[in-house]
Amino acid sequence: MSTASAHTVTLTGVQGHVVRVEVDAAAGIPGMTVVGLPDTAVREARDRVRSAISNSGATWKSCKVTVSLSPASVRKRGSGFDLALACACLAAFDAVPHDALGKWVLIGELGLDGSVRPVRGVLPMVLAAVRAGRSQLLVAEASGGEAALVPGAEVAVVDSLDEAVDVLRGEVAARWADAVTPHSQVDEELDLRDVNGQQTPRFAVEVAAAGGHHLLMHGAPGAGKSLLAERLPSLLPALSEDEILEVTAIHSVYGALRPERPMVVRPPFQAPHHTATAVALVGGGTGIARPGAVSLAHHGVLFLDEAPEFDRHVLDTLRQPMERGSVTLARGDATVTYPARFQLVLAANPCPCGKANSRALACSCTPDQKRRYGARLSGPLLDRVDLHVPVMPITRAELVDGRGGEPSAAVRQRVLAARARAHARFADVPWTCNAQIPGPELRRSHRVSADALAIVLDEVGRGRLSGRGVDRVLRVAWTIADLKGIDQPGLGEVSSAVSLRGGGLPWAA
């Protein structure tokens, strides 16, 4: 009967805090009191821990157990405290040597039978532990691969409380988890080869990939908008080590990782349905907000099919993350910020019935219906979308041409080369692709040739391009120049850029 302590980690969003679990076992009315700002799941740990200890061969001593979680000012949440709490109790009962717990950080939920189960968000927890100087971790077997991703972490896995006790006592050797090598496990991605024809939209997707531009595709149903959008991630460069940790942390907190695929190594693709709520899109929920689709698409692609069918206010919630590259969600327990730097791809039918601009079918929408439909996408959102391209239905010749299109791998080579050229220009600035160049900077240091500028000014003169529209055309022109491997956009590049933000849609002014 004495006191003991163990360490674990709690999460606020993707931010982890190392928590010290102190246990005092004293004479008195038997029972367990937990103090130090626990949430319901942590308070429930006392029932799980007690059963787990009794059922795993150790003895639960009938005494007054007081548990204190410090720092007391941080809200403790989740079921990951069970393992640390159980081990600290056993140390307080003298079933585990006190000094054995010192160097470990324990993360895991307990079953009533004493089994150790994985919890969500292990990766950001391990990151926080390592950053706090505690690099030796004990986690559930299924969490091992994910935890071992963190550089510098030494991760041991256990599948039962019994095993954890044996490891702490030094009676059995710890089973150390191997870090999964980042690029050893890549899912088969959809390939651009599957898309027949569609030269202009294919080029737009390539430009979007090379410059990080947001993209709107509009056209009849079945023309291949979704097909193209789903293949955009296959053109993007693989995530860097830092990006992998960032993206995987978000997916881990959301609970989207599978044990056999513990990390996200390719740009993620998120395609929420058009009935999605604002919470599903940007994150939210009671207590502490969970990440939404914009954060799950961090460093990847957010695809909104049937974009005009989304609720207007739901689409408007995208504006903050698009500007800032992150979302800040204030809820009762805490305000959390999730990264959300995604590439937006919108797909829209030309009208509610989808038959406008079609070669054979007659559109049945009234002009008023079309106008309302178009109005749903207007304004600040479209302002941020650099590329607007029509996708026409595939022709008979393209359909019977069985050769298929150029494969993603070939296009990706050009995209990577273009990005490398752009990177060389951005050596001393915070932005990393053409889409992020601020307007003033664009006009100052990214000049185009005089005859090219004349075309743009002509468009302005005809009222087809606004001041902001000029910036967007120039950014796209720079990306096209990067793709072609030339040093400055000329007449051809700027003309292409102008046509890639072109009409066909009543609202795409």
Next chain:
Amino acid sequence: MRAKDACGRFGEELATSHLISQGLIVLDRNWRCDVGEVDIVAREGDVLVICEVKTRSSRRFGSPLEAITAAKAARLRRLAARWVSEHDVRPSQIRIDVVGIVVGNGVAHDVEHVRGAIG
């Protein structure tokens, strides 16, 4: 007398002799009022001890001490105040103890005395 009452009665006898062996002076037993019943009232030096005895015939349903719920603890506090006011004593300190007893089948009984179990 029913079996469970006999068990409780036996436990109280055991507890009383245990307290006496510990040097406490027993003042009163099974004192009743409309709030409830105090099993044992005793003195240890200047301290007035209100003692609740909980007896069980096995540990199958947990330690007898675990039967002291928050509601029972609150009643014991009220009972302590009532006993003091009705007996016109001025103890410098009042303490509530719990004695948990598990009755063994032979001679060995398990007696656990928690001083100041209820604050």
